[in-house]
Amino acid sequence: MESHSVPSRAEVFPVGLRVLVVDDDPTWLKILEKMLRKCSYEVTTCGLARVALEILRERKHKFDIVISDVNMPDMDGFKLLELIGLEMDLPVIMMSIDGETSRVMKGVQHGACDYLLKPVRMKELRNIWQHVYRKKMHEVKEIEGHEFTCDDLQLIREAGFEGFEERGFLTREDKKRKEEHSDQDGSDQSAVKRARVVWSVDLHQKFVNAVNQIGFDKVGPKKILDLMNVPGLTRENVASHLQKYRLYLSRLQKQNEDSALGNNRRADFSPKEPPAKPDLKIPPPVQQGTTPNSSAGFGFVAPKTETQPSKPISHFAEDIIVKKKGTSMPPLGMLLSFTGTIPNAEIKPSEPLTTLKHQTWTSGLPVMQFMQYPKHDHERCDLLGDYSCLPKPDLYTSAPSVISINMQNGTGNLLDVKPALMDCIKAISPLTCTVDGSTLGLDGLPGIKGCFLEQTGSNAEPGHITGSDLVPLPEDLHLYSSFQEIGCFENVGLMNSIDLFQTEVESSSNWCDGSELLDYPLIDECLFA
């Protein structure tokens, strides 16, 4: 795969799209691999349908899309197509030398999102990312459609959306931003000058104001753009941002619905919840009050100790607790917990909890705990789409793992978390989280091998994650370096839920960054992982 040394390129989806190519013809396999690499995709090849299935089953979240020939010797291509669609819910493109309408139709009937004729051309392959994107958007739409209240907007406003990137590349953009910013505030306006828009607090503020002014229902990118009157900002920037904003609000809305959770941001769901509409419950937004010691006033929502949800977690719960320090209304001061239901979740809820107990509070230190519920194969656990972005190993692996990340630096902010989260979400195998070496809470995480973000922990750049917070693409592997052993895990065992407990410790702008990052990466990763 081509190197990602060029930042702008690296930030652009669909670079890095992870493709699995299945073809029994070795010549074609070689050619396709080369072609896909030229598209800057990450390619895995496979000559047998059954092997492909195994690969996918084993690492289902490691791929974004599958391309397969119809005529495979060991299995009917259509059957493979069906299975992949069912089990992994990945978009599948069929290929064949035979372009007969009936065949093509059959492909579509079996769920193919496209049908390419051999010889396949580069331009056709360059476009395959649209299927991934479309699918994600589709999933997102399923959970959208909530009313957005003024409160939401308020929250958003306070939260700010620092570092809000266009579409899904927060990780890299983030990294880049962190590298470029010497201080936490970042360069709000200067970001605008850059080719890629960084949605600073101010910029987002303008955006939100414009939205409110227009009226959320009547809002449109052009109107917003005009109102915002920011030189250099394009309609596309706004459109993309608006999209994310909507998603965000949608998520908030759902969280707002879940007021049951106090500090225990874990929504309790009956496993029988219809998967189609996972309930997103949110603990009461504002400061939970139980924030133990956030020096910076970060509400530590989820108690890091026993208060950890001890409820049998039979479903997917993903709690992201973000509390803005100080202010009575944490920017994203709500526990965002997403719960999806896994009908037959074979999860051992207790383990993560146990692990959580291990996490010691370093006062004022943000702690991030990742508990991840494996996503049920057939469920769309709703984290604004695809939980698959979360590192979810097989449902059948045991030992839920909790990854605790202790951010030692006083200014730990979500920035740190975010990359980690981003990567957790993004990377299937390599889970990246910020890790503070000394307090790495990887207890009880058997078999965790991935890579984690390095936590710089330096005060100079609070919570900055250096380099390593990237998707574990080959190029990025070198970044894992010192934390390799600690922060690596792969195929985390049953991770029951992702709880992110963020205790903010510093300036709001930082926090905003973090929170925003925290939230959106999830979305983005879900969308674009």
Added chain:
Amino acid sequence: MDYVHLRRQAASLRKGLFDQGYLDEQFYQLEDLQDDASPNFVEEVVTLFFRDSARLMANIDQALDKCVKDFNKLDVYMQQLKGSCTSIGASRMKTDCSAFRECCRDENIEGCMRSFQKIKREHSVLRQKLESYFQLLRQAGPVECATRPNK
């Protein structure tokens, strides 16, 4: 100087392959894919093709010998071979494969046999020509390949 001559020969050979219909547009695609990361890509692919197609043809030979009337099987094999031909743009072979499949559909075993013989001949000729071509290229010097469109 000699290199120039060799390159011209290679270019001429290549042109001939296209003009006479042995190769089609797909071969250009392969050449386009060749880059610094894979400087011998075309040759590698072609080599792979000939190896694999030989295997497929052996299967067909066997099928023709043993299960003379199993047209379905023959058709499946031939489709594989045809698919393979499209990978490098082996145009003539591709046409012959289609002809073979027609015979299968007509359940014309004689036609299949004849057709298959033709395929084997084409296969052999193409292989020979391409081998010469790559050899010339190698001799002409690795740095520059005059026959290749600028990339």
